[in-house]
Amino acid sequence: MRITVMGTGYVGLVTGATFAAAGHDVACLDILPERVAALNAGECPIFEPGLPELLKAGLASEKLRGSGEMASEITEADLTFICVGTPSRNDGSIDLAQVESAAAAIGDALASGERKHVVVVKSTVLPRTTEDLVLPRVLERSGRDRASVGFAMNPEFLREGSAVADALQPDRIVIGAADGLARARLRLLYAGAECPVLECDPRTAEMVKYASNAFLAAKVSYTNEVANLCEAWGIDFATVAEGMGLDDRISPRFLRAGAGFGGSCFPKDVKALRTAAAAEKLPVAMLDATLVVNESQPLLLVAWARDALGSLKGKRIALLGLAFKPDTDDVREARAAVVARALLDADASVVGCDPQAAANFTALCDIKIAASAEAALDGADCAILMTEWPEYAALPPAVFAERMARPLVLDGRRALDAKALRNAGVEYRAIGLGGNK
Ligand SMILES: NC(=O)c1ccc[n+]([C@@H]2O[C@H](COP(=O)([O-])OP(=O)(O)OC[C@H]3O[C@@H](n4cnc5c(N)ncnc54)[C@H](O)[C@@H]3O)[C@@H](O)[C@H]2O)c1
Known part of the structure; x- marks a missing residue:
């Protein structure tokens, strides 16, 4: 054709x-x-x-x-x-x-x-x-x-x-x-x-797309809320997710705790559906909650940095990963931008790195860019993993332990090896990892 x-x-x-x-x-x-x-x-x-x-x-x-x-x-x-x-x-x-x-x-x-x-x-x-x-x-x-x-x-x-x-x-x-x-x-x-x-007819096809994206986004927000409870109660959410995922009505996919969803689709599609429904006075409680959790979730990492460092003024914070997810250079609605803006508001010195998305990110947010993860970590008071690129998960723990001024690693994607980092003397905290404190 x-x-x-x-x-x-x-x-x-x-x-x-x-x-x-x-x-x-x-x-x-x-x-x-x-x-x-x-x-x-x-x-x-x-x-x-x-x-x-x-x-x-x-x-x-x-x-x-x-x-x-x-x-x-x-x-x-x-x-x-x-x-x-x-x-x-x-x-x-x-x-x-x-x-x-x-x-x-x-x-x-x-x-x-x-x-x-x-x-x-x-x-x-x-x-x-x-x-x-x-x-x-x-x-x-x-x-x-x-x-x-x-x-x-x-x-x-x-x-x-x-x-x-x-x-x-x-x-x-x-x-x-x-x-x-x-x-x-x-x-x-x-x-x-x-x-x-x-x-089906066109309007049903249109709704299939929104209903799918809103469902997946809600699954992420639900996962994150439960992971936060797990952390407070000393339970490792990864094991809870494994237990939940064995139920084929739930499925193990999209049950990974983290800093929330970004990208060009989930945030805008949930917002569009929510706004259109609200304009017709239809109930949108689930859509609202999905967005509320997703806005607050990345800020948890900033709160943790404050817990550990006190004032963030002048502190060098390394952001590992800027794209909204690995294998893309798309930074639309990236959670890294939410974190970077909050750190900049607190007068921290933010230095980011990303294998593909650094240039796109600086158009969104005025942070320093390092040429490599190692360079970003040099002299840093804290590192926050925002995108689970495989190269960051593969960094040897010694890189964090030896290059950082204070080896404090906050894992926003549950992608790093907690045990290996802690064994190397790194203070490690991750979303939904019970016993963080
Ligand atoms: N990106 C995704 O992962 C994804 C997945 C599924 C669905 N979608 C949906 O698909 C649509 C496109 O998304 P995208 O990410 O490819 O968008 P995009 O912003 O990357 O690309 C849109 C392109 O359309 C061009 N354009 C705008 N007006 C035009 C016109 N009148 N004639 C010809 N070209 C025009 C723009 O110049 C741009 O190059 C959106 O509705 C999005 O929600 C996106």
């Missing part, structure tokens, strides 16, 4: 490259010409394992290209995937400006030509957005009749850090088609899928 993908961010690039790998003819479009040019030059603008190789293979096979010819690409395509951003506004509500502009551009393109076309929303949007915003906007701008344009919502479940594997082997595909044309084309597109395919 001939496919256009609007938006060359995480989702657009992975979607485009995956469809090209499956043999479709794919044009990736973006309003930022530099992104399109970079794609055509074989450059991957984001750090995502496996993506540069997949993009290069797509370009080499001539199945994938970046294109600035938005109108002609869309007019000649069978399907257009909307993969643009849906960020939060300051009040937490969803900002649909990119979706609106994409729908308008598709409508304008479809005004010429008569070929049947299907518009698929892959961006995460609130229930009814595909039917109440995208569909009317495209029809209005194109002047087409309903029979010649199909509409569907097809949520994306990839996780940054394993996005390519997730897209090549998804655990489920949800097709929320508004009509027979969209259903037929998406069935054909996903005909070879080895995973379950759920067919």
Whole structure:
């Protein structure tokens, strides 16, 4: 099939490259010409394992290209995937400006030509957005009749850090088609899928995505709240999680205590769902609690630093890891930023390091960046592990014991070896590790 993908961010690039790998003819479009040019030059603008190789293979096979010819690409395509951003506004509500502009551009393109076309929303949007915003906007701008344009919502479940594997082997595909044309084309597109395919209407597909993300976020916040109780009561939460995870209704995944969730999806999606529901006076107690716990959880680490060091003024604090999780350079809503801001407010001297995300992080937060974990730890009064990059877990305990002015390590991800560090003379404290004090 001939496919256009609007938006060359995480989702657009992975979607485009995956469809090209499956043999479709794919044009990736973006309003930022530099992104399109970079794609055509074989450059991957984001750090995502496996993506540069997949993009290069797509370009080499001539199945994938970046294109600035938005109108002609869309007019000649069978399907257009909307993969643009849906960020939060300051009040937490969803900002649909990119979706609106994409729908308008598709409508304008479809005004010429008569070929049947299907518009698929892959961006995460609130229930009814595909039917109440995208569909009317495209029809209005194109002047087409309903029979010649199909509409569907097809949520994306990839996780940054394993996005390519997730897209090549998804655990489920949800097709929320508004009509027979969209259903037929998406069935054909996903005909070879080895995973379950759920067919429903667009608003149900939209809700599947929000309900999934909000559930996972709530699981993280619940885990963290229970881990904090465990710590206060001298219980190691890791063993509790193991016991809980043996129940297959609970599952052991997402039961790791830590500094909370960040990233481009969970925080903004929970906020968007919460804000939309609250605006209709619907109950949002679970969503509220999920966000409240997630805001306070990283600050626990700052409180621990204060417990140990007293005033933080002038103290050198090393932040190990700045990305919201390992294997990505994405710092959106990273918990490291919450911790860094609180430390800066307390006049601490904050020095961070990250294998991929340092440059992105300094745009968010004005901290010093060290070239390596060792350099960050040199002379530090405290180290806080914020991202569980494997290289930090592999640091020999002597690095902490010998380089730091005070070998105090606060583990915000339960990723370091407590026993080995303590044996090396390091003061070690971790979330949910009973007997910390
Ligand atoms: N990042 C993830 O892990 C992930 C996972 C699942 C779903 N999602 C959802 O997918 C959507 C995209 O997320 P992302 O992280 O890829 O976003 P992103 O911000 O990384 O990329 C969005 C891209 O869209 C481009 N764009 C904006 N308006 C455009 C227009 N009118 N025409 C063409 N291009 C346009 C931007 O320039 C940008 O390059 C969001 O709704 C997000 O919630 C993201």
